[in-house]
Amino acid sequence: MSVRLISALSFVVFAPLIGGLISGIDRRITARMQGRFGPPVLQPFYDVYKLLQKENVIARVRQNAYIDFYLLFVIFSGMLLFAGQDLLLFIFSLTLASVFFILAAFKGSSPYSLVGAQRELLLVMGYEPMVLFAAVAFYMATGSFWVSKIIVHPVLLIKLLPGIFLGFFYILTIKLRKSPYDLSTSHHGHQELVKGLTTEFAGPSLAMIEVAHWYETVFLLAFVYLFFAATPWLGALAVVVCYFLEILIDNVFARAKWEVAVKSSWLVAAVLGFGNVAVLYLLKGF
Amino acid sequence: MLKNDTGRRVLVISSVVAIGLLSIKLLVDYYAATVVYFHLPAKWIESLVFPAEVAIGLLILGMCFRYRRWFPALLVLAQSGLIAWLEYFSTKKVISENPFFLDKFSLIMALIIGVVGGLIAVYALGYMKVFQEDYHKEVADRRGMFFLVLFLFIGAMFGIVFANDLIWMYFFWEITTLASFLLIGYKGNKESIDNSFKALLYNLIGGLGFAGAIVYLNVRADCADLSQVLDKNPVTISLALGLLAVAGLTKSAQLPFSRWLLGAMVAPSPVSALLHSSTMVKAGVYLLIKLAPLFKDTTVGYVVALVGGITFLVSSFAAISQSDAKKVLAHSTIANLGLIVLCAGIGTSEAVWAAILLVVFHAVAKCLLFLCVGSVEHALHSRSIESMDGLILAMPKTAWMMLIGMAGMFLAPFGMLISKWAVLKAVVDANPLLTVLLIYGSAANLFFWVKWMGKLIMLERPSEELTALKLEANISRTISVPLFSLGFLTVAACLTFPIMSAVLIEPYVLNVFGATVSMTRGNLIIMVLMLGMLLLFPFNLEPKRKGRWMPRVVDAYLAGVNYDSYSHVNSLGGISKNASRNYYLEKYFSESVLLNAGIISTVTLLVVMFLMGSKI
Amino acid sequence: MAYFKKSPWIIHYDATSCNGCDIEVLAALTPLYDVERFGIINTGNPKHADIFLVTGAVNEQNKMVVKNIYDQMPEPKAVIAVGICACSGGIFRECYNVLGGPDSVIPVDIYVPGCAARPEAIIDGVVQALGILEKKHLARKEARKQHDRIAAN
Numbered sequence A: 001m002s003v004r005l006i007s008a009l010s011f012v013v014f015a016p017l018i019g020g021l022i023s024g025i026d027r028r029i030t031a032r033m034q035g036r037f038g039p040p041v042l043q044p045f046y047d048v049y050k051l052l053q054k055e056n057v058i059a060r061v062r063q064n065a066y067i068d069f070y071l072l073f074v075i076f077s078g079m080l081l082f083a084g085q086d087l088l089l090f091i092f093s094l095t096l097a098s099v100f101f102i103l104a105a106f107k108g109s110s111p112y113s114l115v116g117a118q119r120e121l122l123l124v125m126g127y128e129p130m131v132l133f134a135a136v137a138f139y140m141a142t143g144s145f146w147v148s149k150i151i152v153h154p155v156l157l158i159k160l161l162p163g164i165f166l167g168f169f170y171i172l173t174i175k176l177r178k179s180p181y182d183l184s185t186s187h188h189g190h191q192e193l194v195k196g197l198t199t200e201f202a203g204p205s206l207a208m209i210e211v212a213h214w215y216e217t218v219f220l221l222a223f224v225y226l227f228f229a230a231t232p233w234l235g236a237l238a239v240v241v242c243y244f245l246e247i248l249i250d251n252v253f254a255r256a257k258w259e260v261a262v263k264s265s266w267l268v269a270a271v272l273g274f275g276n277v278a279v280l281y282l283l284k285g286f
Numbered sequence B: 001m002l003k004n005d006t007g008r009r010v011l012v013i014s015s016v017v018a019i020g021l022l023s024i025k026l027l028v029d030y031y032a033a034t035v036v037y038f039h040l041p042a043k044w045i046e047s048l049v050f051p052a053e054v055a056i057g058l059l060i061l062g063m064c065f066r067y068r069r070w071f072p073a074l075l076v077l078a079q080s081g082l083i084a085w086l087e088y089f090s091t092k093k094v095i096s097e098n099p100f101f102l103d104k105f106s107l108i109m110a111l112i113i114g115v116v117g118g119l120i121a122v123y124a125l126g127y128m129k130v131f132q133e134d135y136h137k138e139v140a141d142r143r144g145m146f147f148l149v150l151f152l153f154i155g156a157m158f159g160i161v162f163a164n165d166l167i168w169m170y171f172f173w174e175i176t177t178l179a180s181f182l183l184i185g186y187k188g189n190k191e192s193i194d195n196s197f198k199a200l201l202y203n204l205i206g207g208l209g210f211a212g213a214i215v216y217l218n219v220r221a222d223c224a225d226l227s228q229v230l231d232k233n234p235v236t237i238s239l240a241l242g243l244l245a246v247a248g249l250t251k252s253a254q255l256p257f258s259r260w261l262l263g264a265m266v267a268p269s270p271v272s273a274l275l276h277s278s279t280m281v282k283a284g285v286y287l288l289i290k291l292a293p294l295f296k297d298t299t300v301g302y303v304v305a306l307v308g309g310i311t312f313l314v315s316s317f318a319a320i321s322q323s324d325a326k327k328v329l330a331h332s333t334i335a336n337l338g339l340i341v342l343c344a345g346i347g348t349s350e351a352v353w354a355a356i357l358l359v360v361f362h363a364v365a366k367c368l369l370f371l372c373v374g375s376v377e378h379a380l381h382s383r384s385i386e387s388m389d390g391l392i393l394a395m396p397k398t399a400w401m402m403l404i405g406m407a408g409m410f411l412a413p414f415g416m417l418i419s420k421w422a423v424l425k426a427v428v429d430a431n432p433l434l435t436v437l438l439i440y441g442s443a444a445n446l447f448f449w450v451k452w453m454g455k456l457i458m459l460e461r462p463s464e465e466l467t468a469l470k471l472e473a474n475i476s477r478t479i480s481v482p483l484f485s486l487g488f489l490t491v492a493a494c495l496t497f498p499i500m501s502a503v504l505i506e507p508y509v510l511n512v513f514g515a516t517v518s519m520t521r522g523n524l525i526i527m528v529l530m531l532g533m534l535l536l537f538p539f540n541l542e543p544k545r546k547g548r549w550m551p552r553v554v555d556a557y558l559a560g561v562n563y564d565s566y567s568h569v570n571s572l573g574g575i576s577k578n579a580s581r582n583y584y585l586e587k588y589f590s591e592s593v594l595l596n597a598g599i600i601s602t603v604t605l606l607v608v609m610f611l612m613g614s615k616i
Numbered sequence C: 001m002a003y004f005k006k007s008p009w010i011i012h013y014d015a016t017s018c019n020g021c022d023i024e025v026l027a028a029l030t031p032l033y034d035v036e037r038f039g040i041i042n043t044g045n046p047k048h049a050d051i052f053l054v055t056g057a058v059n060e061q062n063k064m065v066v067k068n069i070y071d072q073m074p075e076p077k078a079v080i081a082v083g084i085c086a087c088s089g090g091i092f093r094e095c096y097n098v099l100g101g102p103d104s105v106i107p108v109d110i111y112v113p114g115c116a117a118r119p120e121a122i123i124d125g126v127v128q129a130l131g132i133l134e135k136k137h138l139a140r141k142e143a144r145k146q147h148d149r150i151a152a153n
């Protein structure tokens, strides 16, 4: 119990540091891919620190409360994962966090933030099946929904769940808000939606969104690690490779329409996710 | 006395209080009992069942002749014929030894019917007053009849959950059919009459199935009681089981029979709330859950599970494309009942535990939502979700209750999500392939609820304009009290569910299956933690002092061409209001296409079931 | 250290111009100049920006846009007028509907001359604006402290 608690608490403390660093490296690599030099690696921390100092302007009274709860539940979800809790509970708690984020944008009520909210909602609907299939498949492979049990499972899970892994990698692009699926909050460079979901949030609230995003990056990569937990060095390698590929994808693809995002993620979930579940079921003769 | 307002008020409220107290007293008296059987005080009451059934049949026949609908009439004649044959001509009629019973599941049901049903009746007082006096002046004021039927309905539900003798159960079953028929047609215009007959037709199909099952069970299997049926080997009575399943599926508005419940939304809102939460559809799932032990690993069980799963998927998808609030709720009800049916069809202890949880949580949250939509409809003169923007300021009390109800329907850590979670686990254990229906359906659920929630809280009009509408200024207490109580119950049900589960549901499941399930302590603590955090949300936690965190309100970003925060200067120099619409994705989730596909697949399944069942 | 120097986010608005300066601003984002080296981001949203970069003169049609964008920016904020049109109205100065530079509507902190202003000059202007941001931040902090002191007494 105490090990779990320490793990969860260290997530709270260290995840933003790691997440921020990842984001800094990401920006640097992205710049290099575009033939630029790029900002310092610590740039994301400078940004957030500056945002915290800025005035908090809002468009609608109480819109920031939703962001507070978004961050709260993102952290809470991550704690659940790192404390080795039930995978389904983690997913549901994360969904709750996303709902708060979407509602925050609804509350913001400018046309840009509303379009961002609707698109984000579509994206959530798009990736949710694949995430749930992943949980189901973990359960079928290891006999438990508990992360603490999954992580000590002796078999290298990627061998049993290759489809699930590929499917999860596919929706990771959406979850990390990378192009081609960054259609609810675009990068600063692409401005047709201004900043979508986050349009109406400024200063400290924007900083909170940024920090929440760091937390998310960390536990999403931890999720990737779960597939390789039996061989830790392979897991670390997989996490690095996956993230690098995401950066590459981000730079190579133009933004897609929401139809493409939702349809393709549902298709991926059906073929790779459900396909893998079905194969496991047949193999085990459940 | 029922003719004047105050008299009616006193009568209704006192009966509601009496019913509520009685169901609680029942709980207090019998919470420790496993199963208790009851006898009727006198034998002659027994002999009244058949004449009463004939009377119901005649009443329905009369209505059919009046409106010239021949199909329902035929069905009534067919089922009355079956029962009459059994009563008077068959030598095989089995006399029930224990006509009534009570166990922990029926206690739970009684509590739902008593409390939720009672609150609806109180709400109906205020609602029907506005309905008759302001909103629908053209509709004849038949409130006396309305409340009479309402209580008849609630009474019949009590009958169903306490009846052990199938004949008695069938009798109450038919009363709910009749009552729903009368209430749906309350407005008396063509649309209502058409839809009430639609409901009647579908429910009579179920009734015919029920009657057929009773005859079969009496003649072939020598049982008259539900408890006896449960002791049988399911393979030997699979035809009867199939017929009972059809009865349960029609009443709980599953595909292919779901259209009647969609039509039923023409009824006044309290009726919808009643049909969708505590009565009617719950009778259907009650029967199926009761039969669940027999469904495990049988053809009928597989088919029931599949039908439930398909219904969940199809109805969740269909709800996406709807902008009529009541229709969204109707689809969502059908979908959630599909989950319950899916669990019943699987028939494992885990699944039944989840199913009972679903019944409880769904009743409370869905009832709350229907009552809220009823109030909103009267205030806005529209049921469209698109007209509900800014409701959080225009009708803050109702809107907050609606938000609680919606959160209760799909968000962690509220009831429906706990149950959905349990369902997912049960389904994975039973047959992981079924999860595909569950998983896609849940994603759709998320989509249509969140976009509705968003509509309630977004502000595209100045707040002064919204508050000046004063839509809640003279809301009567008979309306606000049920709303708040149900909102409170939605939250309280989540907090107390471990107790409810430990005292009532788990012992019931243990008694029926010899094994039980519960949630682990760690998960419970986490759920309570989450709920605790969420309960902080309504309070304003932002620091009050003017300082770094004190926000400054500026206009929303409109590419710089703001006229104010809510409207912009258009390209002709005029002023345009900002306006947005939700996504409905009709291209992908068209209701008619989905329903047709659902009906075709489920009809095929049912046909296959009967073909395979009759072989044995 | 408040890090305003390290992370200046910009919103760029092109008012009545020949688009020459507009293009130069965008040129600063290209690999050749790569302003992101300094943490400078072109946000396109006043609510995220620290620095308001205006190119071109202001006319009757767009003065409200300039004012709106300025109002919607959170404090502390700085305004840079880029190009001679933005400094004084430039070649459009005599037009019937031109008011002059953005300083006819909002307070401008830095003027970057040139027709068109060179990217180096624009970047230099931004760097100078950083000092102003820092100063404004400190002034805000001081005012807040004073306010607290008064409130406490």
Ligand code: SF4
Residues within 6 Å of the ligand: C016, C017, C018, C019, C020, C021, C022, C055, C056, C082, C083, C084, C085, C086, C090, C091, C114, C115, C116, C117
């Ligand atoms: S300063 Fe020169 S280049 Fe810049 S906008 Fe004016 S005319 Fe065009």
